[in-house]
Amino acid sequence: MEISTKDRILNEALIMFAENGYRGTNLRDLAAQLGLSKSALYKHYDSKEAIWNALLDKMEAYYAARFGSMSNLPPTPRSSEELVALTMRLIGFTIRDPQIQLTRKLLLTEQFHDARVCKLATKHFLEGLANMFAVMFGQMMQNGLLKQSDPAMLAFAFTSPITSLVHLYTREPDREAEVMERIERFVRYFIAINQQETDWNMQKTLISSDPGGEDK
Amino acid sequence: MEISTKDRILNEALIMFAENGYRGTNLRDLAAQLGLSKSALYKHYDSKEAIWNALLDKMEAYYAARFGSMSNLPPTPRSSEELVALTMRLIGFTIRDPQIQLTRKLLLTEQFHDARVCKLATKHFLEGLANMFAVMFGQMMQNGLLKQSDPAMLAFAFTSPITSLVHLYTREPDREAEVMERIERFVRYFIAINQQETDWNMQKTLISSDPGGEDK
């Protein structure tokens, strides 16, 4: 099935809006990139702003499908190594997918100029990943893989640094290898800090609730 | 001493560039805001781009003075509560200072359109605070306030979530109270996770290195 001109316009608009900003994008270049004349655009959208709004509609719909419901979560990791693998796979995809990459750029550059972008940015950069990992961390705590604590706070502490590094990649794509390595190092560091210790530390926790526990 | 017109132009340019972006800023409005005619601007700067570059020069100079050298660091906290206080004071200032606030906006919106802004953004959002806290955390580890680990990694894990929340504030300033509260909650959570346990754990550390060490 072929892509309708209406959708082709939106696809190209995402590219140009993301790379040049709303104001930096002009309809002549957009039309030329599609092999159309400028006035042809007006057969599909009423104005530049209408294209912009349609693009935001699409982004909101995509976001709702991807992060809106907590039903289509990835399977909860059953070991530290599985958490590393899942995270790296997820981030590797997020980082490289051209659409998501452009979306990040657009959200960052236009977050102060459009109320809808503002809300999307907060969802995308602050809440999306964090909410997902909060659920997973809650389960991993019950499974004894992570120390008991507040899953939401833990997920926030986990995803924020990763998001920072994703932003670094978005700014400087040539540092991809460095970024991926730093993410993995951070994930392993995070696990080392937060995993449920076995051995005597485990016992210590049990003992500490006991008044008799003293020097060993 | 009065402010030179050249500097007044830069001050106003920061405001307009930050709020409307480089492309969204026009020299007529800028001049009008200063009570000047547009052509007067050209007595001080050769072009719009020249104003932009002069502004970036100023920002780089400011950054170099503030974060460039590690000499003018705040005193290292001697207790958990001091770390909370220092962090909240630092972030409270960073968040509210109008100049820094505008700088954040400018760096975020223009990071993909200008190579110098790109580098500044990485320094500002990723390295600045982190480097500062890395030094402090290193000292706090030696002082037995924090568990021994990699200070740089710890500082990164500490500052990234805070920076995320600062970005949230920059996007949605009406959520200031919520942001400050979340930052403080995170800082306290972070300390709880990473502080050196006292009791016998403290003694264990002392015994393993230096028997009989006492300070004050």
Next chain:
DNA sequence: TATTATAGTGACCAAACGGTCACCTGTCAA
């Protein structure tokens, strides 16, 4: 006093922009 540098003005220009309009063309239903 005459001169010169500095800071400022308003009119103007060419280019670029979003948007409109009359017109063309193929497709499909009445």
Next chain:
DNA sequence: TTGACAGGTGACCGTTTGGTCACTATAATA
């Protein structure tokens, strides 16, 4: 066959934009 319509074109329009230029006023200097 005809007529409506979706899709596309190029010329054109008003506005905005960065930038230029001739000109003026003031204050310091030779």
